[in-house]
Amino acid sequence: MTGTDAEACPYGGMDEDEPPGTTVSLVVARKAVRLSRPVRPRRSLNCPPAAAGRVSGRNPRSTFQTRVFRKTFYPDVPDRLWNDWRWQSRNRLRTLAQVERVLELSDRERAALSLDGAMLPMSVTPYYMSLVSRDDRNQPLRKTVIPSTSEFIHGPGEADDPLGEDEDSPVPGLVHRYPDRALLLVTDCCSSYCRYCTRSRMVGHGSLPHGSDRLEKAFDYIRGAPAIRDVLISGGDPLSLGDERLDWILSQLRAIPHVEFLRIGTKMPAVLPQRITPDLCRTLRKHHPLWMSIHFIHPDECTPEAFTACSRLADAGIPLGSQTVLLAGVNDDVETMKRLVHNLLRMRVRPYYLYQCDPITGSAHFRTPVAKGLEIIEGLRGHTTGYAVPNYVIDAPGGGGKIPLQPDYVVGRDGDDLLLRNYRGGIYRYPDPI
């Protein structure tokens, strides 16, 4: 394929060539599990510290849970295929029947998967599904990828496009809100769909044309806007495109003299770490300075496979930051967030943003009070490494941009002294004459 060829969504309309569960019945599969090792109901998926950066090769290490899942539902799939991102993409679980083979569904989950009313399609890679609890409906990762009927409730203040991106799009899929930055949506496909996605209105629906014409128009627009020095390539997930297509997009942008650097927003290291191949890293490193924002939301995503993916990207010289959405019942407590940010630092990913969940239609069950986010920041600041503390922001509805939120550490003034509260609640004076 050349760079000017259209690349259709690699996931759209593809037949499942090896649907999960077709080679083994659930009963036989469960016996297989009993014969191997007893399944523990909940076990930390986190990679031990020593594993960071040394998980590589043709047979990467996995969590115990992933190994059991493979043995149970994909016993005939060799490592060669399991570790192939295109095989993972072709074999995503997308239907009620496929999901029901691997999970014990609640009535609400089954109803949501049966009804044709969800704004966002359902899709989960076999790899990510291996991290999802089979029987615990309240497991954090499960809540984020398995739909529930709560999505059908339209809460007050919610909107399909709460950030007003469509209003700031001079070309379809190009958002130009800030003078010096542009957001380029290169695809509307993701390997797995997050139920709280800010772009639920468009991802997975085939609403962005896949041909090169739209992108050529976007490049033309950026060429004609010399103030743009920073382009964020997002989607959908840009890494769902093939290497050649990505190379072409990055080359076109790199050739624009006033574009100083590029950023890619992706969730691949979390949901499909097999995508981060040495070939992809060779492609990306040609386009430095290139930065990457990775969407991690929970410490259970920090598996040996994710460690390998992030190590490869970091070794390719790509600065990595994480963007985490604060989600009720998923990561809305200090201890979970602390485990996540500590794992991220070990993976050489700087916790960058903690987002208050956007008021997307049908997302009320994911949103926390803003006070919860402030409580988490207060529980991190001073209690752990400064690099581990993300910026807590609200992306203001209506296109106001990111507004940072901080616990208030200024408690008042006494004459020429400012009175400050430290992380332990102690009050300190700082000379600050008016």
Ligand code: SF4
């Ligand atoms: S990976 Fe990003 S764009 Fe894709 S569904 Fe998740 S949040 Fe949305």
